[in-house]
Amino acid sequence: MHDIRAIRENPDLLDAALARRGDDAMSSKVLALDEARRAKIGAAEAAQAEQNKASKLVGAAKARGDEAEFERLRALVADKKAEVAAMQAEAKELDAQLTDMLARIPNSPADDVPSGADEAENVEVHRWGDLPEFDFEPKEHYEIAGVAPNMDFETAAKTSGARFVMLKGAVARVHRALAQFMVDTHVDHNGLTEVNTPVLVRDEAMYGTDKLPKFGEDSYQTTNGWWLVPTSEVPLTYTASDEVLDETALPKRYTAHTLCFRSEAGSAGRDTSGMLRQHQFEKVEMVSVTHPDESDNEQKRMLRCAEDLLERLGVPYRTVILCTGDMGFGARRTFDIEAWVPGQNTYREISSVSTTGDFQARRMNARFKPKDGGKPQFVHTLNGSGLAVGRCLIAVLENGQRADGSVKLPDVLSPYLGGKTTIAADGTLA
Incomplete structure (x- = not known):
């Protein structure tokens, strides 16, 4: 399997290797899926931080007897929890798709392997x-x-x-x-x-x-x-x-x-x-x-x-x-x-x-x-x-x-x- 970090750093290297095998370029598809996965992970982490912040405020609102704020924050925590779970599930699915895509890309030929069709x-x-x-x-x-x-x-x-x-x-x-x-x-x-x-x-x-x-x-x-x-x-x-x-x-x-x-x-x-x-x-x-x-x-x-x-x-x-x-x-x-x-x-x-x-x-x-x-x-x-x-x-x-x-x-x-x-x-x- 190919190293995703190496593809990020030098996508042309992967495409050149695939071209030598007679296959189509793949780096743009791989990087697009990788970017979507990373963005979803980042969004889930941001939502998780908002959930954690709201959770702390729930206790404070209850302690000072602010019932309206308590209910608002509790609802916000529930919404964020559901949002985080959905984003994590989407990130997991994107990660599985990326892993499957990488698993189907053939190995890169060594430099001394002769180029040829068959x-x-x-x-x-x-x-x-x-x-x-x-x-x-x-x-x-x-x-x-x-x-x-x-x-x-x-x-x-x-x-x-x-x-x-x-x-x-x-x-x-x-x-x-x-x-x-x-x-x-x-x-x-x-x-x-x-x-x-x-x-x-x-x-x-x-x-x-x-x-x-x-x-x-x-x-x-x-x-x-x-x-x-x-x-x-x-x-x-x-x-x-x-x-x-x-x-x-x-x-x-x-x-x-x-x-x-x-x-x-x-x-x-x-x-x-x-x-x-x-x-x-x-x-x-x-x-x-x-x-x-x-x-x-x-x-x-x-x-x-x-x-x-x-x-x-x-x-x-x-x-x-x-x-x-x-x-x-x-x-x-x-x-x-x-x-x-x-x-x-x-x-x-x-x-x-x-x-x-x-x-x-x-x-x-x-x-x-x-x-x-x-x-x-x-x-x-x-x-x-x-x-x-x-x-x-x-x-x-x-x-x-x-x-x-x-x-x-x-x-x-x-x-x-x-x-x-x-x-x-x-x-x-x-």
């Missing part, structure tokens, strides 16, 4: 790995002979509808092995603290991590009001809400492997084949809570953690910095890692690593106490996929496929598969 103007910053060469036409993951029997879309559709899948046998085990490999690497090599989080969260957690109010339709809400997490970024980041951390305790670095749920509102017809875009999927998330001076370096660190996983798995990838028109609502800067998927002959997103600055921290009042003294300051929060498990499975299967329908698996998964290294053409581990 994903076509993202900028590649890194590429790793040689693309595999096949002496046959590579298939998409769900078409590979050794995979197809263990990737059941029909039964999933019967039980849950479109965009669900039931993984079975060898494929289910490889999927599980990938998640375990990711978490173990983050804990043992990257210094992250593993957390087993809830996947049901309250409104406050979704709001604090900028998923509400703007993107409620993209998530699932239960009948009793809880939300199914779109990513464990929500519970992990919200652990810092309403906290004042010691500066020496920063950074806080977390990882979690959870189910994630997204309605994919507005994405009908996009990537509906296979398991690329699902309503329910698994992801290993990374979250950091940092000192503002360290957040840019922390983003680079998190990006390397995600890239390293693909390098260990032997999956070719490229890294792009998203342009202003393709960047998420809460991000200041986002890097996407795109894994090579031979079946589509293209790179597909497998991780996004974003810094939000103090955008989320303001929404959830997450602060730290400077070690040298002074008032508490807002922390910076960052999040990144490390990695999307299902999409990583797709990349591993497609890059490892062989002409006979079998799949050569990455060596780093062997300890998680009982020493097995291949999905055979008949769908078993070998």
